[in-house]
Amino acid sequence: MDDAVARRLAAAGLVSPVLDAAAIGADATMRDELDSSLDQLIGAGDVPEQPPFDPRNPS
Amino acid sequence: MNRSIAALGAALRSGETTSRALVEAFLQRRLAVDGRLGSFVSVDPDSALAEADRADLQRAAGTDLGPLHGIPIGVKDIVDVAGYPTRCGSPLYSDAPAATDAEVVTNLRRAGAVVAGKTTTHELACGVVSAPASNPYDTDRVPGGSSGGSAAAVSAGLVPVALGSDTGGSIRIPAALCGIVGLKPTYGLVSVRGVEPLSTSLDHLGPLGSTVLDCAHALDALTGGGARYASGIDGGIAGMRLGVLTDPPFAPMQPDVERSFHAAVSVLEELGATCVPLHIRELDHTLAAEFGIIPLEAFRHHALSLRERPELIDPSIRTLLVAGAVIPESIFRRACKARSVIARAIISAMDGAQLDGLVSPALPATASTKADQDLVYGDVTEHISVSFVRTTAPFNLSGQPAISVPCGTDRDGLPIGLQLSTRAGEDALVLRIAAAFEAATRGSVPPPALYTR
Numbered sequence: 365m366d367d368a369v370a371r372r373l374a375a376a377g378l379v380s381p382v383l384d385a386a387a388i389g390a391d392a393t394m395r396d397e398l399d400s401s402l403d404q405l406i407g408a409g410d411v412p413e414q415p416p417f418d419p420r421n422p423s
Numbered sequence: 424m425n426r427s428i429a430a431l432g433a434a435l436r437s438g439e440t441t442s443r444a445l446v447e448a449f450l451q452r453r454l455a456v457d458g459r460l461g462s463f464v465s466v467d468p469d470s471a472l473a474e475a476d477r478a479d480l481q482r483a484a485g486t487d488l489g490p491l492h493g494i495p496i497g498v499k500d501i502v503d504v505a506g507y508p509t510r511c512g513s514p515l516y517s518d519a520p521a522a523t524d525a526e527v528v529t530n531l532r533r534a535g536a537v538v539a540g541k542t543t544t545h546e547l548a549c550g551v552v553s554a555p556a557s558n559p560y561d562t563d564r565v566p567g568g569s570s571g572g573s574a575a576a577v578s579a580g581l582v583p584v585a586l587g588s589d590t591g592g593s594i595r596i597p598a599a600l601c602g603i604v605g606l607k608p609t610y611g612l613v614s615v616r617g618v619e620p621l622s623t624s625l626d627h628l629g630p631l632g633s634t635v636l637d638c639a640h641a642l643d644a645l646t647g648g649g650a651r652y653a654s655g656i657d658g659g660i661a662g663m664r665l666g667v668l669t670d671p672p673f674a675p676m677q678p679d680v681e682r683s684f685h686a687a688v689s690v691l692e693e694l695g696a697t698c699v700p701l702h703i704r705e706l707d708h709t710l711a712a713e714f715g716i717i718p719l720e721a722f723r724h725h726a727l728s729l730r731e732r733p734e735l736i737d738p739s740i741r742t743l744l745v746a747g748a749v750i751p752e753s754i755f756r757r758a759c760k761a762r763s764v765i766a767r768a769i770i771s772a773m774d775g776a777q778l779d780g781l782v783s784p785a786l787p788a789t790a791s792t793k794a795d796q797d798l799v800y801g802d803v804t805e806h807i808s809v810s811f812v813r814t815t816a817p818f819n820l821s822g823q824p825a826i827s828v829p830c831g832t833d834r835d836g837l838p839i840g841l842q843l844s845t846r847a848g849e850d851a852l853v854l855r856i857a858a859a860f861e862a863a864t865r866g867s868v869p870p871p872a873l874y875t876r
Contacts, residue, residue: 419822
């Protein structure tokens with residue numbers, strides 16, 4: 365498992381062996397597929413925390 | 424007998440039936456079919472009959488609380504109903520009964536509705552299968568999810584309307600697969616107080632009903648009373664402009680779904696609407712935004728269970744929850760930003776083409792078998808959890824009202840749904856468009872084999 369993923373698991377108090385495989389799968393999927401799609405839509409790089417969503421006036 | 428709210432209400436008002444008789448009929452039908460259907464997880468006959476008797480006494484005393492007065496309804500088992508446990512389809516939850524009603528249940532009771540029982544949900548309202556519930560059209564097939572029990576119960580005629588929740592499509596997906604109407608109202612319109620969340624910024628509550636009018640009556644009750652939504656649905660759609668969405672994420676579709684969809688668009692045109700093709704390229708990124716938000720919000724709510732009893736959570740849901748813990752928070756922030764970009768893009772496209780509403784397939788496929796993991800579209804193979812979300816999730820992200828209304832069947836007789844959407848706050852308009860379509864196509868989806876006479 366990636367050290368960063370292991371650190372985040374530990375930081376969240378998730379120490380059960382049944383969670384390790386889930387974490388590896390989740391990390392790989394989320395990073396590769398989501399991040400690249402988000403890059404295409406809003407560009408690379410972090411963004412500030414977003415305000416609560418208002419469907420009549422999405423910020 | 425037509426078992427819509429309107430028909431049952433008329434029978435109640437004329438004295439042809441009583442609320443007690445409706446509840447007794449529900450209990451008998453449930454005994455007859457729910458062993459195969461699995462639509463209800465808990466029913467308290469004494470409580471339901473007592474509520475029915477109270478409604479009958481009120482009516483006898485001259486009190487009429489409106490269209491839902493004395494009508495039995497189902498409530499998805501993530502919504503608190505006093506006296507019933509809220510189990511969320513999960514062994515994580517106790518059998519202890521809720522002490523109080525969720526705000527929506529309070530509103531439904533104020534409108535005179537009788538709680539018939541709690542309906543099956545996919546575990547933690549996080550999936551599109553809703554085991555152990557089955558599809559009334561074919562019990563080897565899924566009813567969809569996560570509000571699968573509510574959809575199966577309405578489709579089989581057990582109750583005319585049931586409450587569901589919708590985070591990525593969980594009202595519209597089972598409604599489409601079970602041949603009924605499912606409305607996801609504007610984000611925030613219906614209270615979620617007393618409801619177990621999945622992803623708070625995407626969760627919506629709404630009705631699944633046998634007709635558009637039933638959903639309108641239910642929405643009136645859910646939002647605190649009056650007839651704001653039911654009173655305006657008869658205006659027709661002549662002169663309206665509707666944008667037709669057929670590009671990804673709405674494509675690819677199964678051939679029978681595509682045929683039914685184009686036939687439905689022709690019906691809308693025959694009713695006087697102008698239908699124009701519309702492409703919103705930002706929607707290509709629907710799933711990234713949707714699945715960039717849900718894991719972190721779901722993890723925040725279920726963190727303790729994940730730490731202490733992870734073995735009690737289905738592996739696929741466990742993976743999603745763990746994702747909320749291990750992926751960088753920057754992905755969540757970026758997904759929230761993407762959500763707003765998508766919502767603005769839809770508004771901009773509608774404004775630019777001067778559209779009143781949007782039309783799309785509710786789902787690209789009909790009900791899969793319980794054994795299916797993937798669906799195939801020509802040379803594209805897709806997991807059902809993607810197939811059954813990609814067409815509905817755009818409107819969870821945008822928060823617009825969206826409704827699935829039956830529009831035909833495939834070659835195996837399985838229902839197909841048409842999805843209609845309008846701008847945020849225009850819930851009455853989406854009901855009006857759906858009602859016009861429904862009136863023009865009534866009977867296009869026959870009742871299921873398990874419909875209880």
